[in-house]
Amino acid sequence: MATGDDRPGWISVRRRPDGRSVLVVAGGRLERLNRPQLAAALHAAITGGAADVEVDIGRATVIDPAIVRALLDARELAAVRGCRFRVRDPTGLPARVLERTGTRVALCGR
DSSP, rough: OOOGGBBBEEEEEEEETTTTEEEEEEEEEEEEEHHHHHHHHHHEEETTTTTTEEEEEEEEEEEOOOOOHHHHHHHOOOOOOHHHEEEEOOOOOHHHHHTTTHHHHHHHHO
């Protein structure tokens, strides 16, 4: 059984009871191979009528630059569609990746 840093990446989508907000939770090792699944989940949430999309990466242990690109692309799509978009709870290595790539403020706010 995979535990800790060796757990494969996973993505879960939860529509909130208000019906207008979507929470995408992504955890484990978010590597390049997880990009299509994450991008599809974010695209569906944004184009599916959500007014607010949050991405919780607090359970991620690793975040590949391809994942950062998917988050930036989703942020851009959300802006065009008038949807609020925010990444929340970056910790550990994922937080450092966002800091070092200069994308933390753009994705998470101040």
